[in-house]
Amino acid sequence: MITLLSVYVDLALGVVLAFLLLSLLVSGVNEAFVRLLAIRSKFLWAFLRDTLDGSDAQGRSWLPAGVRDVFAALPFARDPRPPHSDQPAPAEAATVPAQETKAQDAVTNLLYQRVREIDHPTRGRTSIANLPPGRFAGAVLEMAAAEEGGVDGLLAKLKSMGSPLHGHLKGVWESAQRDLDRFRQGVESWFDGEMHRLSMLYKRYVKWVLAALGLVVTLLFTMDGLEYGKTLLRDNAFRASVTAVTEAGPDAYDELRARCERSDPVPCITETLSQPALVKVFDHAIVSVSVPAEGDPAVHWNGAAWWDRLTTPSHWPGYLLTYVALMFGAPFWWDVLRRITGIRSRHHG
Template identity: 20%
Template sequence: MFNSTTLEVAIGLIFCYASVAFIVSSINEAIASFLKLRSSSLLDGVKSLLNDPNFDGLARDVYNHALVGHQDQGNASSEEDIENKPSYIDPKHFAIALIDSIQTVPGDFIQLGKDIDAIKNPQIKQLLQGIYARSGGQIENIYTEVAGWFDAGMNRLSGNYKRHSQLYCFIIALVIAGLFNIDSFHLFTTLWQHPAIAAGISLPASSTDFTLDKLMALPVGWTDSTSLSGTQLAGWLVTASATLFGAPFWFDLLQKLVRLRGTGNKPDGNQAT
């Protein structure tokens, strides 16, 4: 069982990491939204999946389909013509859009096979020929398999996007740790010597109820006597690394520890900054 000091130190550290993680997540989401990173990443993924890097073939036709580019006119001839790039495409809608873009006679299953044979890209043609052969003459089976292929491709794309996002979050967290001198080692030492500082931390109503003001109530920030050191830089790195677990993770852990603290007495003592 945790003793009182250990529990308060843990609560203080976790509250710090949860606060920084939430701030970092908010900044990262704002940047991604402003730069439209998700929609751009999705477009690049579709172009790669359909072997259409110049956006002058199947990828363009899919994006011009009403099920995919429903907020545009459907007459884009280049990427720049798409005013509202989607940030998500339903796999079934992609499958329908792709088959509609290929077939010359809607509803004619025999002609669809000929249209697939006429596809210029050998890799996509081979893929769709296999799907067509396994469909048993049912167009729904083609839609289902194409949707599964698209979903698998988007899962790989999502993994790449998350890895890049993690890197951006780490950089943002490191900048925040440096700007506000959020040194994990100094924070731990101060909380260990003065656990009453963390005793005043209450459980936020939700994982989004973290603010910079609440964070600055902890022993962080710059003072006139603060001097940059290697240990301090390492403390920033620890803070930035810890925030990569995400605000929900730290918030859930904070909930458990605050409830555990509620079964005992809070430590007494003078607060220190």
């Protein structure tokens, strides 16, 4: 009974570890693209341009309306981020122009002037991807202080420009009963809610990218989850045979001789045990890496074998299982691994 339980625990650990590694690969590739293309920063500034100045000169919303726009147009066609400036925020906020076209993005540029001290360049554009609500509220108050009439003057300018920000700030100003401290707190709360809504929108779009990357990883590695489980069980049986030989002698040699009938048993057993199922599962990728006992690692192109395996219908249920497993994400599989192994998270008091 204990031996059978150990087999099942080994099987669960092997499957969970494989799914965890592949999920980490999916997350890593996604994060690399996000950082390389500055998606988070572009997402933030597209929202700010829509909120502060409205649509662009062509009447299009800066914030993408669909998944295709987020991961096609936004990274490559339209960069909503302001140009980077290495100058600190001016001591006195500039006033909002009385007349301004939406194409010039006057309010967005004024906001960037007030927050650019937390910026560093990314290919000539701002890299700010997170704007704390307190910083945003402070920038709004500084812009209001530069206007004749304070907040009322700022609201009048925003209304004359047709800025969508006018309606939001007017509601907060009225709710605060024209008290500056309450107004600042109201702006912080409003902007914090908007950032939360934007985060939810961003995560929804990212799910589509993770789904696409999960499919690509599954197919490139031709990871058959069902076959992998059977390989783990065969590995356990093989290890049991090796143990039986050492304990029971030549009578338990049949299975080992069957596997190593054309080679010296000792090197054959050593080679087999040094390549567990978790290592061998990656041998089916379109490109594989082998590490020989002597010499340098070698890269192999498995195009023909990979295509034959990919187009074999008997593997498709296993591919589907792997794909669905990857959709749960690396945090899920890490939590499962912790539960199986008893690893506890470290909490700092």
